[in-house]
Amino acid sequence: MAFRCRMCGTCCMHLGDYIAIEREVAPFTFACESVSTGTPFTAVVDEDKRELFLDGSWISQYPAACRFLRPSGEHVLCTIHGTSPVQCRFYRCVVMRIYDKGGVLIGKVTGTLELHSEDPALRAIWDRALQEIPEMTASTEESLRKVLGANGYRVE
Numbered sequence: 001m002a003f004r005c006r007m008c009g010t011c012c013m014h015l016g017d018y019i020a021i022e023r024e025v026a027p028f029t030f031a032c033e034s035v036s037t038g039t040p041f042t043a044v045v046d047e048d049k050r051e052l053f054l055d056g057s058w059i060s061q062y063p064a065a066c067r068f069l070r071p072s073g074e075h076v077l078c079t080i081h082g083t084s085p086v087q088c089r090f091y092r093c094v095v096m097r098i099y100d101k102g103g104v105l106i107g108k109v110t111g112t113l114e115l116h117s118e119d120p121a122l123r124a125i126w127d128r129a130l131q132e133i134p135e136m137t138a139s140t141e142e143s144l145r146k147v148l149g150a151n152g153y154r155v156e
Helices: 047-054 057-061 120-132 140-149
Strands: 019-026 027-035 040-042 070-073 077-078 094-099 105-110
Touching: 019 040, 047 070, 047 120, 057 070, 094 140, 120 140
Parallel strands: none
Antiparallel strands: 019 027, 027 040, 070 077, 094 105
């Protein structure tokens, strides 16, 4: 299953220190730097998100968030998606971390609800749970969390 972003914004809520805007070089165009790598890049606010970007009230409420993040209805969007830096383009979120009874991390679940684990018992429970779910819906993740919890796993 290909990765599909949920547009929840969680991944970018603490990236304010990782993407530095050095200066605005033209309307909606910014000279930036990926602080973690020291790599410069030019960020251009996507044309369809410029109205969102102009409203800075939300970003002032979340000072640790990436400066290019904005809410839109139920979603939180990257306003520079078309010119986002490499670190953003290759990021894949983790929506669940699964720990065994001893508190050891034994699995991660990405935004596509794909389990990444080498633990055969966890994988068997996961596969069985997915077979019992008739279709993927908004409540699927919560159902999976309940199944894991009922089987002694801690899910964060």
